[in-house]
Amino acid sequence: MPHPAAAVEDRRCWAGEDILLGPSALPRTLAALRHQRTLTVVAIGSSSTQGYGASQPNHSYPAQLAARLKLRFPRSIIRVSNKGVGGDDIDTMIARFPKDVFAEKPDLVIWQTGTNDAINHVPIAHFAALLARGLRDLKNRGIDVILMTPQYAPQFTDVADHASYLEAMRKAGVTVFDRFASSKAWFTDRHFADSPVLTRDGLHQTDSGYHCVAILLADRLAALASAP
Numbered sequence: 001m002p003h004p005a006a007a008v009e010d011r012r013c014w015a016g017e018d019i020l021l022g023p024s025a026l027p028r029t030l031a032a033l034r035h036q037r038t039l040t041v042v043a044i045g046s047s048s049t050q051g052y053g054a055s056q057p058n059h060s061y062p063a064q065l066a067a068r069l070k071l072r073f074p075r076s077i078i079r080v081s082n083k084g085v086g087g088d089d090i091d092t093m094i095a096r097f098p099k100d101v102f103a104e105k106p107d108l109v110i111w112q113t114g115t116n117d118a119i120n121h122v123p124i125a126h127f128a129a130l131l132a133r134g135l136r137d138l139k140n141r142g143i144d145v146i147l148m149t150p151q152y153a154p155q156f157t158d159v160a161d162h163a164s165y166l167e168a169m170r171k172a173g174v175t176v177f178d179r180f181a182s183s184k185a186w187f188t189d190r191h192f193a194d195s196p197v198l199t200r201d202g203l204h205q206t207d208s209g210y211h212c213v214a215i216l217l218a219d220r221l222a223a224l225a226s227a228p
Contacts, residue, residue: 012186012212013182013186013211013212013215013216014215014216019177019178019179019181019182019216019217019220020146020175020176020177020178020220021170021175021176021177021178022170022172022173022174022175022176023173023174023175024175024224025144025175026108026144026146026175026221026224027144028107028108028142028143028144029041029107029108029144029221029225030221030224030225032076032107033069033073033076033221033222033225034225036073036075036076037076037077038076038077038078038079039069039073039076039077039078039079039107039108040079040081040104040105040106040107040108041062041065041066041078041079041080041081041106041107041108041109041110042080042081042083042100042101042104042106042108042109042110043061043062043065043080043081043082043083043084043109043110043112044083044084044093044096044097044100044101044109044110044111044112045083045084045088045093045110045111045112045113045148046084046085046086046087046088046089046093046112046113046115046116047084047085047086047087047204048061048084048112048115048151048204048205049061049062049082049083049084049110049112050082050084050085050086051063051082051084051210052086052204053201053204053205053206053209053210054205054206054207054210055207059207059210059211060082060084060210061205061210061211061213061214061217062080062081062082062084062110062214063080063082064210064211064213064214064215065080065213065214065217065218066078066079066080067214068214068215068218068219069218069221069222072218072219072222073222073225081104081106083096083100083101084112087116088116089113089116089117089120089122090113090114090117090122090127090130090131090134091122091130093111093113093134094130094133094134094137097134097137101138101143102141106143107143107144108143108144108145108146109138109143109144109145109146110145110146110148110177110217111134111138111145111146111147111148112148112150112179113131113147113148113169114127114149114150114165114166114168114169115150115151115153115156115203117165118150118156118159118161118162118165119155119156119159121159124161124164124165124168127165127168128168131168131169131172132172135147135172135173135174139174144175145174145175146174146175146176146177146217147169147172147174147175147176147177148176148177148179149166149169149170149176149177149178149179149180149181150162150165150166150179150180151179151180151183151203151205151209152179152180152181152183152184152186152187153183153203153204154203155201155203156203166180177216177217179213182212182213182216183205183209183212183213186208186209186212196208
C-alpha cells in the first residue's frame with residue numbers, strides 16, 4: 001500500500017518552530033516511552049480527529065501517530081484510541097469524557113477542540129470556562145494532556161473572533177500542540193502544491209495534513225523521551 005502522503009517528505013512538515021507550546025510536562029508519557037512500558041493514548045476531538053477527509057481510516061492522524069510511535073519505540077506497546085466525533089464542540093466532548101476518556105485509563109490525552117465552537121459562535125467565555133474545567137478533570141486524574149489548536153482553514157479563519165479561541169488554548173497552562181501555526185505554514189508552502197493539506201471544503205485535512213500532524217507529534221515526543 002502506498003504511503004498516505006507519498007508526495008510530502010517528512011522534513012516538509014516541520015515549519016522551523018517548536019510545535020509544543022507551554023510546559024512540556026508529560027511525565028507518564030515520557031516514562032512509558034523511556035522504560036518500554038505500554039503507552040495508552042486517547043485522541044479526543046471532532047472530525048479532524050475522527051479523520052474526515054482522509055482516504056481511509058488508517059490515514060487519520062491518530063492511526064498514523066500510532067504507526068510512527070511504534071517505529072520509533074519498537075519495544076513498547078503503543079495504543080492510540082481514536083475518539084473523534086464529527087461536529088462535536090467542547091460541550092459534547094466533555095460530556096463524553098467519562099466513557100471515551102476516563103474509562104480508557106490513558107497515560108496521555110490529545111484533546112483537539114475549538115474549531116466547531118468558533119464556527120458555531122459559542123461564546124468565548126463559555127468555551128474558556130469549559131476548557132479549564134476539562135483540563136482540571138484530566139489533571140486531577142493524573143493524565144498527561146496535549147491540547148491541539150484548530151487547523152488553519154478558511155472556514156475557521158473567516159470567523160471574526162477566531163483568534164480568541166486560539167488565545168484561550170495557548171494560555172491554558174498545559175502543553176499545547178499549535179496545529180494552527182504549523183498548518184498555516186503548510187497551506188502557503190509551494191512544496192505542498194501537489195499534495196494539498198486541506199480538502200476542497202476549506203476546513204478538513206487530507207492525508208497529507210494528517211500525516212504531518214502525526215509526524216510532528218511523534219517526533220517531538222520521541223525527542224523529549226530521548227532528552228537527558
